[in-house]
Amino acid sequence: MIWQITILALYTLSLSIIFIFSIGQAYLIFSYLRSKRKTDVVPVMPPIIPFVTVQLPLFNELYVVERLIKSVCTLNYPKDKLEIQVLDDSTDLSLIETENIINKMKVLGFDIVHIKREKNTGFKAGALQFGLNIAKGEFIAIFDADFLPEKDFLKKLIPYFNQPNIGMVQSRWGHINNDYSLLTKIQAFGLDGHFTVEQTGRNKANLFMNFNGTAGIWRKQCITEAGGWQHDTLTEDLDLSYRAQLKGWEFTYVENVVTPAELPVESNALRSQQHRWTKGAIETSKKMIKEIWRADVGLKKKIFGTLHLMNSYVFIFVFITSILSVPVLVIKSYNEISPTYFNLMTFFLLGFIIITVFYIVASISKKENIKTFAKLYPMFLSVSMALSFHNSMAVLEGLFGFKSDFIRTPKFNITDLKQNFEENIYVKRILPKAFFLEFALFIYFAFGLISAFYFKDFALFPFHLMLFSGFGILTFYSFKHSLKKV
Template sequence: MPRPRGRRAATRPRRRAVPPLRFLLPSLLLVTLLATLVLRGLVTNEVFHDERINISVDKDTVPPALLTGGPVIDARGKGKPVSYRAQDHTMALTFDDGPDPVWTPKVLDILAEYHAHATFFVTGSMVARNPALIRRIIAEGHEIGLHTFTHPDLTFQSDRRLTWEMAQTQLALAGVAGVHSSLFRPPYSSDVTALDDLTWPVVKKLGARGYLTAFIDVDAEDWKRPGVDAIVRACLPKHPGEGQIELMHDAGGERSQTIAALQILMPKLQGEGYRFTTVSQSLGAESSMARVTGFQLWEGKAFITFAQWSVLALPGLVALLAVVGALVFGRFALMLFLSIKHTRRTRRADFTWGPPVTEPATVLVPAYNEQECIANTVRSLAESDHPIEVIVIDDGSSDDTVKIVEELALPGVRVISQPNSGKATALNTGIAHATHDLIVMMDGDTVFEPSTVRELVQPFADPRVGAVAGNAKVGNRDSLIGAWQHIEYVMGFNLDRRMYDELGCMPTIPGAVGAYRREALDQAGGMSEDTLAEDTDLTMALHIEGWKVVYAENARAWTEAPGSMSQLWSQRYRWSYGTMQAMWKHRRAVFASGPAGRFGRIGLPLVAMFMVIAPLLAPLFDVFLVYGVLFVDAPKTLTAALGALVIQVAFAAYAFWLDKEKLSHLISLPLQQVVYRQLMYLVLLQSWITALTGGRLRWQKLRRTGEVEAPVTS
């Protein structure tokens, strides 16, 4: 059908840019969820984890004096670096990788029993997870040293990563105990003879930033769990009275042998005149720890608060992810099972609604500034193979809508004009002027096939049927946005209607194509202006009045879907917000009896779960996907995502086959999952925010092109 030409275009309002605030709160929520996962991953050493270990042996750049000197290296000054040894008869026990909630308290108990002190080289991630242990370590007179935040081999890390590892650990210490430490031990370190051309630059860089680097004299190798006796033998001084800095571990694995070895080693060496002290005290120096005040203190406290919250929040997020997973796949399973059942029932050769319905119907076309589309709409109705009258209700249009319809001069078509009052009022005006008892409603941007009205009214052969939902199709599907909506209509809306038809609780008759029995409309109170989703509101009211609402898949209507992201946002924002309004309006049906109670206890919960809760929580999938790809295991995460996409494609292919649609449009499905689906999530989130904050949403007119025509059928 050719579009009308030569007509004066109506004055269009200036196009407004999409307000960035509409994305702000929903986007901030998603970013916050991702940041929570990343922070939790940092605290649990899942993010940025690096297990590479330096095996270099070259020592060309290491000062020779350091290779034969003491285990503590001071490279803080501008002069030559110096090293220090523990004083005679002092034993500096050091414990790496903690604090651990199981083993660190046992170590502290033994140290307290023998009135001894030690140095704990802690990782920032463990500090954030076990703040009470850090406070106990300091309160009992022990020393804290830094062992990085995530325990990487620093020889493989950039200067930025090195700075971050140290700064975050200091931040954690400040937040937990209000202290910083200038004592440092590199992960995977040993004695000074292991210094090499890769390790030495790290020591120099940290020295320039004010850190003493503490290596060891003795490695107890307790991490190998060689046996208690072996650990004790390794820790005994080779020369009587010689001071030592010894390495043990209070975290990183099962440490019962370490605990048992301490209970043997400490009384033995104390009996030989040794005192157990911190690394700093073993050198005759003051404590390496300093109090933190002011901004650094509060910055640390804030970091620890958010870090602990992120750890506590994860089980809740995982539970929500499980809920949305169950809802999504549960919906898939239910839709698949019931759509098959619906198809087998309605496509049987002997299926019938009853005697053929031949009585005429009234078709209502509410129109507000529809000059681009109205000609195609009315012409398509003129070709109907069912007897109809057409009433175009002009809702105060300021363009040529009325003039176009009148110039068409088609039989059975009349125009009723009213001041601009909204779609619901326009439809009620049309109902009041309708001649027939079967009333079909459509949008002014929609075209019907010749058989649409006939197919739409056949279910009224069943006197229990009060309304019929037709099969809305996207006409402008050749654009990318149109193709995405086409997939959504076929895969989501129409499969949903088959499912809800079988369950007897269809929540929405599409405004583009629906039919009603006048008696049912009168009982439901007609079209209501209480919500922005007047079609959903009316459908729910019909259920509550005891009427059946069914789906006629062959009653096809071709509608013009929004052609831009801005218009799509406006439409879906109104739909989702209006659906919430309708659910709230009819919430008392949950406690009702009879048909109203059945809809309230089956239909409303399904709408809440599948149309509100599941889409609202679905972004968790994407947040965990991004987190997994960027920070955990990209191949495994992408494989899982690909598996989910394959299921989506298979399900979509089934839906397209069922609706007799070409599968070629599914080529854009992967991109739809990345872009379009996220937009729908943001729309629903904003709708929730609007509802919770008591905001009001006004009706928004979408810009149309009039390019949609009904396909030629043979």
């Protein structure tokens, strides 16, 4: 009886914590919908056009560097007010390719400089700070190698710095290859939720929000006063965002300005990106939460800032809930626990409803039809829950201080369904370390599905079906992408 109570107590605790975070998402939905009742006033370009430095942090970007630089050089902005810094920490042949492209752009009259550090200290954060120290611009626009800014990007966003306390303006990410595979469709679906409901909801409710690492513009003074780019976490963008806002700077999110980018098409690339984002968020939470609660920013802002920075902990509780759901099914079948407990557990379905509404609102804002949502949402949930194991490991690494390098997400220049990445030199054709554990979990949740028929109890069947599907998808892509032919 003790082991049964222990399992149910831990199961209830995990569901309760997930529910608390879902309540936070409910408030963001409310804030987002309320903001849509108002018509945003689009500011106009100031009469004196400010000088802008565009920073392009690179590390071994052979396949996309030409696309990136040419895209930036088409920005509709006066050449005498534009500096382009190519912050190149590359260690491969892309250095030569980049140098050649830059020389061509210089001939066309662009103020573009190839900055190569002697030592790659601090990875991306170190490169950005190195460039910042010599940047000419009053404003700093940043684009990662997989982004393709629209020609009017600067002219649309610079006007939002119409108040001296505006420190950063962020655009929404778009996707140039979201239809490439199920993996890219799922990623786009999840990111669209963040870049519509969440970012807009935070910004309009005057809560802490974050620069997303790229496709945004900073006021140089804001970065400097906040302490500059620091590399003691893997999410230097999130870290700087909180330091800047705690200094009194305000951020603006512009949902209707979209900056297209390439989504990771390979499973190991997706995993490394998820690991960096998750672990970095935990590292930043350890660094900044005390500072949030010491600051004079109001209780609501403190609570939602804490939920924001600690959001990655949810992965652990999703994983615990998933693992314990099978023994909970067994415990329920033996009728040793009052049915009242299991009836009360249905209350936590409200959390699932909130998350569903969150993504419905995001889909409506993107003008997607209900059929698309009905196809993608279950798959998104399935893979997200399956990734909870991988991401839980990242949470624990961040929590217990295991340091790791900044591992870049390899870019492929994949924009067409007919393209593949068979010859890409950056692809690691190896099974991920978690492959066999994830395959074991695939079997485990198959057992959960079978148990529903054995015990004639189908209450958890949809949950186990999603977990079975999610781990099956991860296992399939991990195996497929480890082969030579992709």
